Amino acid sequence: SREEIKHGIIAPAYFYGLFENAIAAREGRSRSQHRKAMAELFQPFSAVAAKNPYSQFPEERSVEFLSTPSKANYEYADPFLKWFIAQDAVNQGAAAILMSSSKADALGIAEDKRVYLHGAGEAADDLISLRPRLDGSWAMQTAIGRALHQAEKTTADLQHFDLYSCFPCAVFSSTAALGIDWKNDPRSLTLTGGLPFFGGPGNNYSLHGIAEMVATLRSDPASYGLVLANGGWMTKEAVGVYSALKPARFVPAEPYATPTEQVTLCHEDCKGTLETFTVTHGKEGPNKGIAFVRLEDGRRALANASPEALAILREDASPVGRKVAVTVDAEKERGTFSFI
Structure with a gap:
């Protein structure tokens, strides 16, 4: 908005820094404590990226490196250091082919190559300055809930995740919406390695997440996986629940969700x-x-x-x-x- 721009909220990290410090305050963390929590969240992402042949930055980073300011990991917008931020200036490509089951039959596509969309949810939030809540995402909560409901699944039924990871607060918010204990849950939260380490060309990152999910589900055909796509400042959320198992029936997705509550802004002393x-x-x-x-x-x-x-x-x-x-x-x- 004009008012946000007037106050200097013009870069993604500035918007997400506001979310991140709201989460840190809710958890009672100082800057250094929250940087350690962000590093503990993202260290396993870097480990996945280090083993992914398509990663732009295939190097495992330690919690100490990620949480400590340095020339190679400089401060950008509190509480973020460089390697807490999505790396989008990369040269990557991904593709997926989408068709009906009847078309796949006509083309002779083998069953073991097919992955089905079981549930989907989409939601969009307001301008960040108008949102009642800043330590989480209403849009994520809504989109995830709708996708799981359509797929007739719960978080416990899912074996694989690729959660959008432009900044730690996006993952903190999505794991909270999913009811996942990010510190102790044994399931990986990324298939690619995440945006700071795998990379992600602009808003095309989640197509890479879907491509990785397809490969994962082909090799684990009895399992289910969830991909969360994010756009803007945790503004546009899209969620898909996938499996190589064919759905028993078709259920249409619910219409795009939009919020009904806003905060009023004060313009005077x-x-x-x-x-x-x-x-x-x-x-x-x-x-x-x-x-x-x-x-x-x-x-x-x-x-x-x-x-x-x-x-x-x-x-x-x-x-x-x-x-x-x-x-x-x-x-x-x-x-x-x-x-x-």
């Missing part, structure tokens, strides 16, 4: 609590603090950090929940906040 934030970085270091502030009446204000507030945002302890005051420059249509 106000006081509230820091809801979430990110700090953007340039070559010279941190340069802008961006925050969402929640008012007692439920409204939300967008604001940039004053120099004093920026210094507090850079402390290791999470500032989420602290009281702040927002002053609005009506001419620039931009708010600035300070801690009270």
Whole structure:
């Protein structure tokens, strides 16, 4: 939106940094603690990518490397370091052939080459500044629920996953929607190695996830797998449940889902609590603090950090929940906040 752009929310990592710090605050984590959690989540992804012949970056990374700022893993937008971010400037291609069973019969396609879509769900969310919840995804929850319902499956019935992994918060949100304990569940959350390590050309990544799922299900024909595709800022979600087993009957997918609740934005001077934030970085270091502030009446204000507030945002302890005051420059249509 114009207001988001005015406050500097212009790059994917800035949007996702706001989600990520909301999740960190909910879990009671400092920046360093959350970086370790993100590294523990993504380390197994890098291990899968290291063994995938199609990976753009086939190197297993350690938790220590992933969680520690360095020249090779520099800060970009709090709390992200380079290797927590999707690598989309890659040269990769994927293809899938989609047809009806009757057409496959006519073409003589062998049964052991066929993989069927058992369930599908699609949902799209509002602008990030208008969403009631920032520590998870309503659209993911809805799309996943619809796909599982159509397939008549639960998470426990699934053996394989490829969850969209542009940033850790996308995986934290999808595992929460699926009811998966990402730390202890033995099932891998990726077939490719994920966007930071396998790579993913723009929004085409999930076609690679589907291609890998087809190969996996051909070799494990009695199993079921789920692919989650994501677009925008956890905005557009599409989910498919697949198996080499033929569905007993056809069930049409539900129509595209859209949200019914929005937060009202505040455009004048106000006081509230820091809801979430990110700090953007340039070559010279941190340069802008961006925050969402929640008012007692439920409204939300967008604001940039004053120099004093920026210094507090850079402390290791999470500032989420602290009281702040927002002053609005009506001419620039931009708010600035300070801690009270």
